[in-house]
Amino acid sequence: MATTLTLKELSKKEDLLTHGHRMCSGCGAPIVVKQLLLASDYPIVAANATGCLEVSTCISQYTAWKIPWIHNAFENAAATLSGVETMYRALKKQGKLDKEIKFVAFGGDGGTYDIGFQSLSGAAERGHDMLYVCYDNGAYMNTGIQRSSATPIGADTTTCPAGSVIKGKTQPRKNLTRIMAAHGIPYVAQASPSHWKDAITKFKKALDIKGPKFIDVISPCNRGWRSRTDDAILLSRLAVETCYWPLYEVEQGFTKITVVPKEKKPIEEFLKPQGRFKHMFAPGNEWLLKLAQEEVDREWERLRKEAGSE
Amino acid sequence: MGKVVAVTGNEAVANALRQVNPDVCAAYPITPATDIMQRFTSFVSNGMVDTEMILVESEHSAMSACVGASAAGGRVITATSSQGLALMWEILFIASGSRMPIIMPVVNRALSAPLNIHGDHSDTMGARDSGWIQLYSENAQDAYDNTIQAFRIAEHLDIRLPVMVCLDGFIISHSIERIEYMEDEPVKKFVGEYKQVYPLLDVEHPVSYGPLILPDLYMEYKRAQHEVMTKASKVVLDVASDFEKISGRRYGLFESYRLDDADIALVILNSAAGTAKDVVDEFREKGIKAGLLKPRLFRPFPYGEVADALKSAKAVCVMDRADSFGGFGPLYMEIASAFMMNGNKPALINKIYGLGGRDFLPEHAETVLNELNDIVKGGKVKTHKEYIGVRE
Amino acid sequence: MKLKGWKDLPPGAVVTEAGSAAEFKTGSWRSFRPVWLAENCIQCLFCWMYCPDMSIKVKDGKRGEYDYDYCKGCGICALECPGKKGKKAIVMEEEGK
């Protein structure tokens, strides 16, 4: 039943990720988690890859989680959750459990695009009934801002520092959402915390679909992006409006753009407030900006074609 | 009470797993353990067990899924060998540190490089510090019996630790032996209902598994883990005594073979112990007081009991089917530590044998026993550590 | 929370008290403090939705006061607040001033 989502109604729900967690001030990830938890009408059991979210939400004898939660290692959130979900099916089959439970894995881009990719791909292929949510801040932030395969082209990180010869990351980011769609799983999407209604709708939809689901959510990190602590929502909104982070879903193989920006803003608007792209605005480096724009344009055009919205 | 069958070690282990009927099994193929899981999945496909399979894409994911499934709250198994165990390495520590009673038969096989699929103990010896309980098996009967007992040991409420059941690749895993199976019912009764501890699937009582622990608390967790290991030997013996009641077969922490008055002794694990025992008998017939100790429980290692069992020996050779390069063989180091504990100082030598499936022959045992005999007769220890059965 | 000795720890480092992080007050991290001007508030609840620290109390769908025990002072709520007729309902003030 589609009830309209209102903040008023949502605000009556309990916070299942409690305050007192130790994520940095202004981090995007807890907002992503909060929106996911608000979306569910069922109990959730979560797995978490090692990373910022994991170390900051369950530390010492303090846990910020009010749902069952498991952290195993960095690269295996999907495999771990596949074990949990399989035990759930086993016990249900034996009549030892009857509750309807939803299973969600959280991982950063390092734990999802890179080291955890095999585990994620395997779990997706095996068809486990679970939703994997990647909070994508585009680098290894927990270890101090090293490049990952999700780092955008040109970005200055501690392992691809912008120098006089090499100007930050030289490769474009890997398009994991497309790769996950290519697994042929029932639901894949991209979301942004700025567009909370779109995000929560996608989370809800994903949780209602049986089988493996993957949602990639942009998650600003003011430390790594070298931006202000108050602009997580502003930047994630700009990511959508510049079409750097298109909001779309691939349901049963069919692609739909869920939010079409009224006007496509130039990529500079997303890059400019972030210190990691500062060198791209230096005289002589205009080609880098051009490259970044071309990258966005190409993917946006491709996506529009795929969605039949040309 | 049981029924005598002619089966391979792998078949015996698979049958034990069928009789236990675990809730979840994660599996990934690797020679020579593959066969255990092939047989087990055919039990699943034919409705002979209730187990849900997770056919993972790597051993790393196999152990990761086992951790998830075990936390969820049920009986969990997997099996592996060699490179597979090495790939699991990271998660082995998480399984034990999180106190998860996962059962894993490990078919011992050499580690690469160079690539070799045959038996030696370098894989499980490499995992000896992982916090798992390790049981070693001389033959298919041991492997079958150890597998069944492993569940009771692992799931004991004072223990809650994962257990590896080790058996030699090919020599045991693939050779047909006559062994005795128990009936299904007594096995099920022996193993009992699984008791959940902090099940993740209890959504009414949400718990968090796997916190970040800082220096102010990490050591307390490790101290607690150490404490559990100190209790394991007793549980292993209690379980063995219950097992004897239903099987008639007796197990201890190790096997003492003609050790009571022995002057010279071999310490040797798994299948090679069978060969060596025959040679010990020959020496006894010649009037030489030879004996043998075959460890069963390697982790935790029963130092005091082992030293006590070897107390009459004047010269001891520890035979290792694995090397710690730049050190002694791993079994040797334990035996040396055991002697330090009771102040007993026999001459102690170390032989490395049988790597990568190299045959262990009676003449190897004979040469070593002769060397020990010479040492006792006043000769000196020539080499403390030496490879045997190797071409110059 | 008093740190436990090894004999009192739950096996396997499991944390059994869900939501115990609430005992850890993060409000001291703040260098700027958001101040709510109720008269400019249109009750859109964007601030509540976007607060990463669950530090804005909402009761029966109505925005209430800040929970300064936890608010880290990031300023997201202030930036996202639409306010009334161009007048923000949240302003950031430096702590200790």
Ligand code: SF4
């Ligand atoms: S300043 Fe940041 S932490 Fe404090 S209430 Fe506003 S959004 Fe939440």
Ligand code: SF4
């Ligand atoms: S965002 Fe501003 S206007 Fe909206 S509820 Fe919060 S304080 Fe009121």
